[in-house]
Amino acid sequence: xxxxxxxxxxxxxxxxxxxxxxxxxxxxxxxxxxxxxxxxxxxxxxxxxxxxxxxxxxxxxxxxxxxxxxxxxxxxxxxxxxxxxxxxxxxxxxxxxxxxxxxxxxxxxxxxxxxxxxxxxxxxxxxxxxxxxxxxxxxxxxxxxxxxxxxxxxxxxxxxxxxxxxxxxxxxxxxxxxxxxxxxxxxxxxxxxxxxxxxxxxxxxxxxxxxxxxxxxxxxxxxxxxxxxxxxxxxxxxxxxxxxxxxxxxxxxxxxxxxxxxxxxxxxxxxxxxxxxxxxxxxxxxxxxxxxxxxxxxxxxx
Amino acid sequence: xxxxxxxxxxxxxxxxxxxxxxxxxxxxxxxxxxxxxxxxxxxxxxxxxxxxxxxxxxxxxxxxxxxxxxxxxxxxxxxxxxxxxxxxxxxxxxxxxxxxxxxxxxxxxxxxxxxxxxxxxxxxxxxxxxxxxxxxxxxxxxxxxxxxxxxxxxxxxxxxxxxxxxxxxxxxxxxxxxxxxxxxxxxxxxxxxxxxxxxxxxxxxxxxxxxxxxxxxxxxxxxxxxxxxxxxxxxxxxxxxxxxxxxxxxxxxxxxxxxxxxxxxxxxxxxxxxxxxxxxxxxxxxxxxxxxxxxxxxxxxxxxxxxxxxxxxxxxxxxxxxxxxxxxxxxxxxxxxxxxxxxxxxxxxxxxxxx
Numbered sequence: 098x099x100x101x102x103x104x105x106x107x108x109x110x111x112x113x114x115x116x117x118x119x120x121x122x123x124x125x126x127x128x129x130x131x132x133x134x135x136x137x138x139x140x141x142x143x144x145x146x147x148x149x150x151x152x153x154x155x156x157x158x159x160x161x162x163x164x165x166x167x168x169x170x171x172x173x174x175x176x177x178x179x180x181x182x183x184x185x186x187x188x189x190x191x192x193x194x195x196x197x198x199x200x201x202x203x204x205x206x207x208x209x210x211x212x213x214x215x216x217x218x219x220x221x222x223x224x225x226x227x228x229x230x231x232x233x234x235x236x237x238x239x240x241x242x243x244x245x246x247x248x249x250x251x252x253x254x255x256x257x258x259x260x261x262x263x264x265x266x267x268x269x270x271x272x273x274x275x276x277x278x279x280x281x282x283x284x285x286x287x288x289x290x291x292x293x294x295x296x297x298x299x300x301x302x303x304x305x306x307x308x309x310x311x312x313x314x315x316x317x318x319x320x321x322x323x324x325x326x327x328x329x330x331x332x333x334x335x336x337x338x339x340x341x342x343x344x345x346x347x348x349x350x351x352x353x354x355x356x357x358x359x360x361x362x363x364x365x366x367x368x369x370x371x372x373x374x375x376x377x378x379x380x381x382x383x384x385x386x387x388x389x390x391x392x393x394x395x396x397x398x399x
Numbered sequence: 400x401x402x403x404x405x406x407x408x409x410x411x412x413x414x415x416x417x418x419x420x421x422x423x424x425x426x427x428x429x430x431x432x433x434x435x436x437x438x439x440x441x442x443x444x445x446x447x448x449x450x451x452x453x454x455x456x457x458x459x460x461x462x463x464x465x466x467x468x469x470x471x472x473x474x475x476x477x478x479x480x481x482x483x484x485x486x487x488x489x490x491x492x493x494x495x496x497x498x499x500x501x502x503x504x505x506x507x508x509x510x511x512x513x514x515x516x517x518x519x520x521x522x523x524x525x526x527x528x529x530x531x532x533x534x535x536x537x538x539x540x541x542x543x544x545x546x547x548x549x550x551x552x553x554x555x556x557x558x559x560x561x562x563x564x565x566x567x568x569x570x571x572x573x574x575x576x577x578x579x580x581x582x583x584x585x586x587x588x589x590x591x592x593x594x595x596x597x598x599x600x601x602x603x604x605x606x607x608x609x610x611x612x613x614x615x616x617x618x619x620x621x622x623x624x625x626x627x628x629x630x631x632x633x634x635x636x637x638x639x640x641x642x643x644x645x646x647x648x649x650x651x652x653x654x655x656x657x658x659x660x661x662x663x664x665x666x667x668x669x670x671x672x673x674x675x676x677x678x679x680x681x682x683x684x685x686x687x688x689x690x691x692x693x694x695x696x697x698x699x700x701x702x703x704x705x706x707x708x709x710x711x712x713x714x715x716x717x718x719x720x721x722x723x724x725x726x727x728x729x730x731x732x733x734x735x736x737x738x739x740x741x742x743x744x745x746x747x748x749x750x751x752x753x754x
Binding site: 122123126127130131132133134136137138139141163164166167168170171175176177178179181182183185258261262324325326328329 | 420491492493494495496499500532533534535536537538539588589590593681682683732733734735738739
């Protein structure tokens with residue numbers, strides 16, 4: 098009997114070894130479990146510490162990428178149940194109400210830096226890398242190409258959960274940047290300072306990040322609307338109609354008016370989904386389109 | 400012994416299963432749970448039908464239990480039952496946050512069993528429900544609703560002839576089962592969480608599938624002295640998984656090795672046991688480990704154990720025709736020990752008749 102027990106133990110699978118640098122399935126399942134448990138108590142730092150080694154390893158996969166996105170989402174103050182509840186109660190989402198809602202959800206300060214926009218951006222990177230199996234990366238719309246988690250700016254390349262989550266991360270990115278740069282009134286939540294990113298040169302950095310957030314948010318609205326509870330579906334539809342009528346026009350105006358035709362665009366460029374895509378030159382279509390989007394928000398956030 | 404090695408060799412070639420969460424066993428003996436689920440080598444009651452059929456070869460008398468009722472609830476469910484109810488009502492979305500990190504689990508069972516010299520038969524009805532939400536940033540969850548009923552027959556025989564040394568015995572046992580099951584456990588997507596309602600639970604419980612399964616086991620018994628016996632067991636339950644028509648959750652196989660010591664003097668009996676479960680599955684080794692101790696007197700049994708890495712304990716009382724038991728134990732819900740423990744309380748009552 099003892100020999101049999103030894104025999105059967107020897108032919109069993111290798112046990113879990115936490116010191117093994119090569120992840121096995123248990124390590125991956127376990128790390129994701131640990132992240133979910135940490136994020137149940139909003140322990141964002143712990144969650145990131147648990148998932149980061151796997152995210153940066155050759156063992157990374159979509160499960161790990163989405164867990165990483167969720168960990169950054171926690172640091173970006175994404176709380177989906179709360180966000181949806183507030184969204185269902187928000188008004189005038191087809192105009193100024195959208196920007197008011199965003200700054201109310203994501204107040205943010207740069208000194209000391211609460212890192213909300215940074216976390217939202219990094220979370221978006223992680224979610225963008227959760228692509229469908231067999232996706233062919235097009236270099237022009239690929240982000241973090243040299244990393245172990247290359248992402249696609251094309252939303253149809255990504256898995257559905259990633260697109261859904263990017264909408265929430267984008268809300269955090271937009272809301273925190275609007276709060277920092279528009280300095281909303283404490284009562285009316287309307288901007289007291291115009292957004293500064295209204296020329297191609299000023300879009301580098303926050304302006305480009307805001308524009309990328311707006312476009313990624315818009316990309317994901319279609320899929321998340323159909324999978325939302327009825328109480329927020331109407332709110333999403335209102336936002337979709339509003340952005341559908343305004344976003345591409347704003348980008349086209351940015352190219353034609355802000356950059357005086359030095360660059361050409363009739364719709365928002367796919368590459369502007371990357372927050373690092375703006376060069377600040379009037380010949381750069383991304384910078385021009387981003388400036389057009391900032392002007393669009395300035396004109397409606399009143 | 401050749402049967403034993405042939406059986407092991409077949410199993411070595413089987414595909415390995417990676418266990419990411421709790422193993423949902425077909426039957427939970429309250430005694431076993433109180434002893435940290437270390438029962439393979441030492442099971443000596445109707446639990447042997449399910450834990451290791453070989454142990455039935457050592458049974459001398461008859462025991463009949465009917466109307467055995469078992470209720471197993473997570474501590475979170477006990478402490479916030481009203482919250483659980485509102486989870487399926489019309490509540491504000493933001494209040495879902497208070498359910499994140501909570502474990503709602505309930506399991507109820509009705510059993511009847513008859514054991515005799517070398518055999519046992521049991522009828523079971525089992526209903527379990529589980530709802531678990533995690534992660535406020537990107538909500539995830541598990542929804543379980545499963546109903547199983549059926550019967551299991553088991554026998555155990557001694558393999559060593561009378562000419563062998565009497566202090567040693569090697570026993571072999573098999574069990575066959577026919578089960579009907581509806582439902583199972585599945586992950587909840589964000590969309591499903593946001594649109595959660597009671598119909599998702601009840602819909603799972605509608606379509607029954609039938610499944611046939613086989614268990615097999617060995618028990619080695621060695622009398623160290625007139626009072627002390629060494630026991631070792633090796634058991635495979637639901638060999639190759641017991642699958643169900645209609646695609647309901649299969650009853651997963653589990654190969655467990657265990658050792659134990661039994662002390663018996665008059666009305667006083669003590670059991671010490673250790674099981675290493677899921678030998679062929681990939682799982683944190685601490686999740687596979689079970690340790691138990693039982694002190695038994697004529698009317699009272701007291702148990703203490705370590706289920707995985709968590710303390711378990713229980714007490715049982717036998718009064719004439721009635722058997723009562725209270726158990727507290729904790730079950731790991733993650734692939735890695737210490738990540739996501741779920742505390743539970745189990746109450747058990749049965750009408751029994753022993754000969």
